[in-house]
Amino acid sequence: MKIEELKIIANKYHEWIEELTDYPASSYNLEILLSKGTANKVKVSVSEEGNNFKCKIISGDITSGGTYTYQAYAIDKTSKNTYFIKQGVVNVIPDLTTETLYWQEILQEAKELYKKLMTKEADSVSINGKTITYAKRKELLELITHAEYMINKEVGNTTKTNRVYKARMR
Numbered sequence: 481m482k483i484e485e486l487k488i489i490a491n492k493y494h495e496w497i498e499e500l501t502d503y504p505a506s507s508y509n510l511e512i513l514l515s516k517g518t519a520n521k522v523k524v525s526v527s528e529e530g531n532n533f534k535c536k537i538i539s540g541d542i543t544s545g546g547t548y549t550y551q552a553y554a555i556d557k558t559s560k561n562t563y564f565i566k567q568g569v570v571n572v573i574p575d576l577t578t579e580t581l582y583w584q585e586i587l588q589e590a591k592e593l594y595k596k597l598m599t600k601e602a603d604s605v606s607i608n609g610k611t612i613t614y615a616k617r618k619e620l621l622e623l624i625t626h627a628e629y630m631i632n633k634e635v636g637n638t639t640k641t642n643r644v645y646k647a648r649m650r
Contacts, residue, residue: 483512483524483535483550484568490545491575494537497529503554503565504531511553514570516546545574587627594620 512524
């Protein structure tokens with residue numbers, strides 16, 4: 481199916497034509513369902529265009545990137561019988577202008593936890609299953625630096641680097 485060939489970006493409008501010779505639009509309706517896990521179920525808007533199907537994903541139907549599973553069904557217009565056509569996987573690219581990246585969330589959380597340690601609001605903090613104390617706060621700073629690097633890498637800004645040079649004084 482053509483849906484597998486599309487470059488789908490979250491929060492964007494997409495339109496394509498599905499040509500199904502075994503299930504012409506004059507005799508069948510097409511139903512395409514997209515899902516990401518148990519949440520984010522989306523029904524693709526489908527209309528008839530000649531003997532083919534015009535499919536649309538409306539802006540905002542898919543709000544996050546990731547791997548989506550799709551299922552396609554043909555429904556006979558007269559008998560109302562449903563026929564399974566195909567199941568497959570579609571990779572949806574995140575819309576970087578609106579979607580919070582994983583590393584942005586980690587960075588924000590790490591900074592908040594670091595502030596709690598520095599203001600002595602907490603004796604220890606936990607992030608990603610790891611407990612960090614005031615004495616080991618350097619680990620949290622390393623995580624903050626790494627998260628900033630990963631954000632720049634994900635957004636495509638790899639010119640910014642965080643390099644620390646150490647010199648031994650004699």
